[in-house]
Amino acid sequence: MQSFLKLISTFFIFLSYVENTFGGITSTFIRTQWPSVDIPLDNEVFAVPKGHNAPQQVHITQGDYDGKAVIISWVTSDEPGSSEVQYGTTMGKYDRSAEGKSTSYTFYKYKSGYIHRCLLDGLEYDTKYYYKVGSGGSSREFWFQTPPTIDPDASYKFGIIGDLGQTYNSLSTLQHYMVSGAQAVLFLGDLSYADRYKYNDIGLRWDTWGRFIEQSAAIQPWIWCAGNHEIEYMPYMEELDPFKSYLHRYPTPYLASKSTSPLWYAIRRASAHIIVLSSYSSFVKSTPQWMWLREEFKRVDREKTPWLIVLMHVPLYNSNDVHFMEGESMRAVFEKWFVRNRVDIVFAGHVHAYERSYRISNIQYNVSSGDRNPVPDKSAPLYITVGDGGNQEGLAGRFRDPQPDYSAFREASYGHSTLEIKNRTHAFYHWNRNDDGKKVETDSFILHNQYWVSSSRRRKLKKHCS
């Protein structure tokens, strides 16, 4: 008990450091990297399941706004086969079924397998469902757990992964994530890095990535956000439709949040409202994404979902030499909305390193005001870059010197984060570095909710608890 209290007090001391103190840390940790090369095609992590037309690349994502539906996707390679999912709440007893549909696409001369997607809706909250895809001896069975009812005090643990790729470092990140106890992945864009290949190998590397992540993505939802490696605008092969592979393979429940594009949307899960943005789609005033976000912020109800989290690929605050200032145009458009709506955290990827900001804003700046520097702002989100999943491009090891005032902690290592929401007021946050073969909690703190622990709400909370 005594050690538990000591741990809690340490957390609180660290919290006040996180929120109030300036003077950032540049970690000096360096470890020998495993080579940033993709795992060979014949490695067991890419193994094709045995049996004629066996479903492969099985993955799930949330299928509605509030977490009572799941979209299940998979690929069959020999023939279309069935798009039906059988499911139920008892293992091996599938008393319900849903019918999906399948599609396929070509990319240069590559022809994809039959990509199935099937919506399971009307599910019960907080329930374990078993499901079966495929038929006969080639069928495969998995399970997933639905989230708790939408409730301000619902506890839930999210994992955060970005820029994953398919190297040995990617495998290390995935393996560490899978023992974290997190219940859903918030994925920050740049999935397979298949676009680093040419011609037909691009499609093949999307397939290997689908088989690689299945170990996690078939049993818990991955919430998708698109990055630059999903664009695949490749005129040299006459491939001119942006996001073609991504959109065919990784559906999102965008219609449920009244979005007009799978690239930006929102979901509510447990006590969190999660907004997914597209760094590579128009976002300036009056564009579809801008208009949608303006309306989505109006739908946020912090009394029901206190935790407001935004996902995007390009960070708005970054002090790495790589991709420096790339988020500036979106910052100029959206930052004032993030501050006004008291967003808790903005997660981004893109930069292959880890970085966390203080609560700062730069919304007073305009081209004539002259106030160029970000200032401490208690209403502002934390900006956290977790672009360190471990892909074949390697780490972004050069940070700008001196460390800017807005940067609280930065380290060029591979890893992933977890956000463990405890109730409406508190969450535990960890960034976990991949050390060789083990997971090391490197940046950890307790997070106060921006809505419920603002000064005006403290009285309300006191009244609620009494």
Ligand SMILES: [Fe+2]
């Ligand atoms: Fe990227």
